[in-house]
Amino acid sequence: MKKSTIYTLFICLIFTSTGFAQGGKRDKVKALKTAFITNELSLTSQEAEKFWPIYNAFEDKQFELRHEKMKSYMKRMDADLDSMSEKEAAVLLSQLESVEEETHQLRKKLVxxxxNVISSHKIIKLKKAEEDFNRNLLKQYRENRSSKRN
Incomplete structure (x- = not known):
């Protein structure tokens, strides 16, 4: 599995396990991400007008895919894995791979x-901006958890 895929799944799991969608936190993070990406890509108003509906649709589908499907898979994995039969594990693995493939196809469609809206250069900058944003978000999450323990 690619490092970025593992990282993305890890972020998703953190948000799912901490009740990320509760209390408007998802909306707050989405607003911060929107501002961050807009700044990093230096989108013109014409580009932004076309870019955001496409990107938001992608994000919504990706969130739904990960939140709904991965949540149910994670519950099954949280059960006693040692008692899971090889057949059950193979089925679960196949389902996880299917979600990863769907996510990959979503990304390909996004690109x-x-x-048709922005340059290839800006699409690459988008990927970097997403990774930078996620890295910063994870760092803040860790810092907040660390300060709450102390």
Whole structure:
């Protein structure tokens, strides 16, 4: 599995396990991400007008896919894995791979759709901006958890 895929799944799991969608936290993070990406890509108003509906649809589908499907899979994995039969494990693994493939196809569709809106250079900058944002978010999460323990 690619390092970025593992990282993305880890972020997703953190948000799912901490009740990320509760209390408007998801909306707050989404607003911060929007501002961060807009700044990093230096989108013109014409680009932004076309970019954000495409990107938001992608984000919504990705969140739904990960939140709904991965949540149910994680519950099954939280059960006693040692008592899971090989057949059950194979089925679960196949389902996890399917979610990863769906996520990959969503990303490919995003890139194809964005090619009509922004340059390839900005699409690459988008990928970097997403990773930078997630890295910063994870860092803040760790710092907040650390300060709450002390």
């Amino acid at each position: 194809a759709d964005l090619k």
